[in-house]
Amino acid sequence: MVATLTLAPMEGVVDVYMRDMLTEIGGFDLCVSEFVRVSQHVYPASVFYQLCPELRTGGKTSAGVPVHVQIMGGEASVMAENAAFAAELGAPGIDLNFGCPAKTVNRHDAGATLLQWPERLYEIVSAVRGAVPREVPVSAKMRLGFTDKGLALDNALAAEAGGAIKLTVHARTKLEGYRPPAHWEYLRPIRERLRIPVVANGEIWTRADYEKCREVSGCADVMVGRGVIARPSLGREICAETPASGAAFEWPDILELIGIYQGKIREMQAPPREAGRLKQWIKLLGRTYPAANDLFLAIRRLETTEAIMAEVARTGRELRTAA
Structure with missing residues (x-):
């Protein structure tokens, strides 16, 4: 299977303008939108269009890269209803957020806090998979855990059992936040147990990091976020046939x-x-x-x-x- 490179969803950072620019520079196979935070009801179309304007253009950036809509919340039925509506609006895929470490999010029963209960991941993924047309893929993104890594494999298996066709794992816990290092070695047992693709994420700033991450994690597929914001050529460098020299991308400056x-x-x-x-x-x-x-x-x-x-x-x- 050909390895894929995904542009990460970073709330307040990787917006439609950044997605458009970075996919034009090149290297990415897929983008995921900023999360749509759902709680009590189905949002109107305007909310989805605000966070993923690409829904108005076939669900793709101007460079033709698909943008999957990410939703986040703790109520399975409400998540399912919003996912179904996003698909109706033209989302080419739905991604479920079980990784956001923000305190305000976690206090309101969403994001990484759900990693304390694998059965809830299963319930949410299963409900969304059942509500979304079969031709629309449903994926999930998680961290290695909330305060520790003890439930990492259980959570991954729950997402797979619920019907996710792919799982992205940020190689740190919620408690570890974004402090280096990322623990890529914890991804290997997850990849070896799951039958679906496991996408590695976390602390990839250069092509050398990308190659080391794949070697340590055993994952073919990778998602990058902060690294490409700081180095807009990173996607292009990763997908080059030969390693980059290490210099910053020279055009545009x-x-x-x-x-x-x-x-x-x-x-x-x-x-x-x-x-x-x-x-x-x-x-x-x-x-x-x-x-x-x-x-x-x-x-x-x-x-x-x-x-x-x-x-x-x-x-x-x-x-x-x-x-």
């Missing part, structure tokens, strides 16, 4: 990348939070592009996109003059 992202925000008529998202991403770019650290310090107190982009333009002029 950091200033062009920021301009492309901001242009997509404007083109798609973003809500007022666009300035905040620009600042957030520029800060994350600092891991790969040292110039982004200085740029972030210059823009962190700016409140409008216009002011931010003016500073980006000024920085660009300075860099070109220095060169």
Whole structure:
């Protein structure tokens, strides 16, 4: 089976604009939307369109990469009803979130807190699988556990038994959050027991990390999130026939990348939070592009996109003059 590379769902980070840009740069076979948090009722179509505008364009980005809709909640029947509605709106796939570590989410019976009860994972996955047309795949994403890893295999088996066709595992517990390292070695016994594909996720920042993760976990398929936000060429580098040199992707450069992202925000008529998202991403770019650290310090107190982009333009002029 050909290995696949999936762009992770990162709430408030990997939005429609970021998905569009990163899939244009290349390397990804699949995207998963930011989660739709469900609790008491079926959301109107506007909520699904807000978090996954690609539903209006055949469920794909402009580069043609499918976007599965992720939903999150603790009530099996409500999850099933919302999943069925998302499929009706054109979602090419449904992904179930059992991994979000946010305290506000976990306090409200959703995300990683459900990993304390494998039977609840089974109940939710089974209900969603039964409500969604057979041709629409249902997958799940989980962590290795809530406070410890003792139920990792039980939870994985529960998701498979419920009807998931694929399971993504973030190789840390909720308690471990995003602190390195990711425990890829815990994925191997899960992959060896399950009959469905197991997708490895966590702490993949470079192609070398990707290759090491596959070696240690035994998983062919991988999902990347923060790594590709900090290094937008990562998907393309991973899928290259020969290893990358290790240098940051040279086209487009950091200033062009920021301009492309901001242009997509404007083109798609973003809500007022666009300035905040620009600042957030520029800060994350600092891991790969040292110039982004200085740029972030210059823009962190700016409140409008216009002011931010003016500073980006000024920085660009300075860099070109220095060169």
